Amino acid sequence: xxxxxxxxxxxxxxxxxxxxxxxxxxxxxxxxxxRDGPGWEKLKQFVKLAKSTFKCQFAWLDTVCVDRxxxxxxxxxxxxxFDWFRNAHVCIVYLASTRFLSExxxxxxxxxxxxLTELLASIRMKFYGAGWEPLNVQxxxxxxxxxxxxxxxxxxxxxxxxxxxxxxxxxxxxRVREKLSWASRRETDRPEDRAYCLISIFVSRMExxxxxxxxxxxRLMLNVIPKSHECDVFAWAGKSA
Numbered sequence: 641x642x643x644x645x646x647x648x649x650x651x652x653x654x655x656x657x658x659x660x661x662x663x664x665x666x667x668x669x670x671x672x673x674x675r676d677g678p679g680w681e682k683l684k685q686f687v688k689l690a691k692s693t694f695k696c697q698f699a700w701l702d703t704v705c706v707d708r709x710x711x712x713x714x715x716x717x718x719x720x721x722f723d724w725f726r727n728a729h730v731c732i733v734y735l736a737s738t739r740f741l742s743e744x745x746x747x748x749x750x751x752x753x754x755x756l757t758e759l760l761a762s763i764r765m766k767f768y769g770a771g772w773e774p775l776n777v778q779x780x781x782x783x784x785x786x787x788x789x790x791x792x793x794x795x796x797x798x799x800x801x802x803x804x805x806x807x808x809x810x811x812x813x814x815r816v817r818e819k820l821s822w823a824s825r826r827e828t829d830r831p832e833d834r835a836y837c838l839i840s841i842f843v844s845r846m847e848x849x850x851x852x853x854x855x856x857x858x859r860l861m862l863n864v865i866p867k868s869h870e871c872d873v874f875a876w877a878g879k880s881a
Contacts, residue, residue, distance in 0.1 A: 648698035649690035722840035731762035745798035
């Protein structure tokens with residue numbers, strides 16, 4: 641229903657290492673906040689692209705659309721993240737440290753946890769590098785890099801995910817070992833986010849607890865494995881304690 645009624649773009653990116661440089665939800669809702677800095681510039685460039693290139697009426701960016709201090713917002717982001725990107729008209733990917741397609745696999749975007757959901761969920765993606773220049777120079781005017789077989793091959797090599805999954809992935813509590821192998825290439829700042837960034841990929845209804853740390857991942861497995869009937873996942877998990 642959302643996809644048919646609202647045309648919006650979603651931004652996939654990595655947070656700056658200095659988190660305070662990002663423009664946040666609190667700043668967005670405060671009339672007194674300073675509209676300046678790297679995070680504000682990122683937001684402006686994204687909105688400009690969404691409107692001018694993709695003709696979207698709305699734009700979604702996690703830094704300003706999710707209140708990181710609200711448990712309800714964090715729960716919604718964990719459970720609904722896949723749907724938000726699946727229903728977007730386009731996912732604009734900003735790889736700030738990449739200038740050429742040959743450098744794609746080295747970008748930290750491929751080593752972070754949350755972009756995995758965004759990569760699998762998005763039907764239409766357009767990749768931009770440093771300076772907001774299109775990385776797919778062979779088809780810079782095309783609106784969907786996932787429709788380019790050559791680009792998909794590069795994306796598959798960088799992510800370790802098959803071309804078929806990049807194009808046709810469906811979420812669910814199946815293929816647990818394979819999905820965990822994709823996630824094993826990635827990291828998160830908070831230990832609990834290793835689990836939370838997979839919740840919508842597995843279509844889990846697990847409640848989040850921002851203070852649970854390392855306990856989150858085994859709790860996710862206990863939530864998913866009974867539905868998958870794939871007990872051999874424990875052979876992947878490593879040595880027992």
